[in-house]
Amino acid sequence: MTPDFVAYPEVRRGVRGLLDGRPGTHRRPVPACPEWTVTDLLGHLALIAERVLERHGGVAPAPAGPLGVPALLDRWDHVGAQLDRLLADAGGRSGEVMVMDAYTHELDLRAALGVAPPAEHSAAAPSFAVLVRGLSGSITARGLPALRLRSAAGEAWTAGDGRPAATVTAPAHDLYRALAGRRSLGQLAALEWSAAPGRWLPAFSWGPFAPPPVPGD
Template structure:
């Protein structure tokens, strides 16, 4: 899975919002459903997180967050608020250029995948947010490998694309479908699932590196 053409990192953000709205708009009564990839959250909690992140990033880019209605917001209200904030944010990120908003986009796309898993919906075949979000994950994982003094690792999708994580020449290769590799780097695969992927060497030395930044592999199999 890749973006159809190179694009600034923020370009996938509207597509995430559209995807989440489509998922929730076609499924009634799921607001209290748990999200296994985020064990303490329901669908509503996840959507509240996405909206809150957008509000904070908008303020950092000089925007004004609209006043929130009193009391807890419903899923439709959260979707509308996220779009209202997101449309302003899209313009500001476009003006900022570069890698502005890249972590926010990665977080949002990762949670779209969490939501899809919770609702039994397949991951998208293609998505504009995949490639820039994957690059954010590779950089974070690369820092984790280097910080632990581990040899570099080649990351290869079954589609043929590859990246190097860590410093120097890779001494081993991890190969997986693009979606599985993404979920692995985003802390959504257990140590057993990670070890069960296709490795060219014994995976044990690299498994601790999958805990980095906000990500920690779950003890039980992830989704």
């Protein structure tokens, strides 16, 4: 599994690469985060980085007034560079939720800009593992049997305890977006299920995630 201090800077590079050379996108809405613009999304990413930095004993920059996209990218990189070193010293696993959050929002940003998801990304596997753990806890808490998640390429994960009672199959990107609350209940039900999906659909609401009322990207 890729350590956090490798995956996190790749997300930052990916987000910067999406926005460099795209002036005028700062007010563009991000459909996966209905109340946010591109600027709001970047502000969130920078703020989360600052909070994690402080939890690891670092010192975040002094608060600033409203910042535009270039300044937010620079602030995030400044904080992120410090975080990379601290995460490496901590063994490379203590920032996995932050990495998942950042990678998920990189995908949100790509969808908002009409850019395809990356074919490969070092943050994908560790982020997927965090999301599967979250779904597992939700399935167990609801007293449901385990669910097998299988990508179209043949990768497989088990969410919940015990032998899976059903399998849901989809391209890996669609599975990821489903786990991260970016697919509606209708989209979830339309995936390839080996059994009726209804009993498992409520389990896709957990933590900060829930299926949106309208179809996602």
